[in-house]
Amino acid sequence: MTALKQQQLFDEIDILPIDIKTKIVDKILNSISPANKTIDDLWIKEVNKRKNDIEADNISLVDGDEVFKKISQRLK
Structure with a gap:
């Protein structure tokens, strides 16, 4: 071309x-x-599991900015 x-x-x-x-x-x-359907199916399963955990309050969420701040502090 x-x-x-x-x-x-x-x-x-x-x-x-x-x-x-x-x-x-x-x-x-x-x-x-x-695309690999097997991998896609596994990701969909994982996403649904995480969504259910969040909705059921089985896990505590951490703000993304806080995560990156902690990473930055560790790398200094």
Whole structure:
């Protein structure tokens, strides 16, 4: 693909609505690293477990900023 054609493609992408852009990104990522249904199913199971734990107050949540602050302190 020539540099001019690449630039034309990029220009076209720039004006697309976000939902189409995300579909393009998904398509590109899947072409680089195809989805693995087994792994996806395991992640869905884990997400649902964590969601249930949060809703049942079985775990305590920590603010993300606090986590990064503690990490930063440890690395100093």
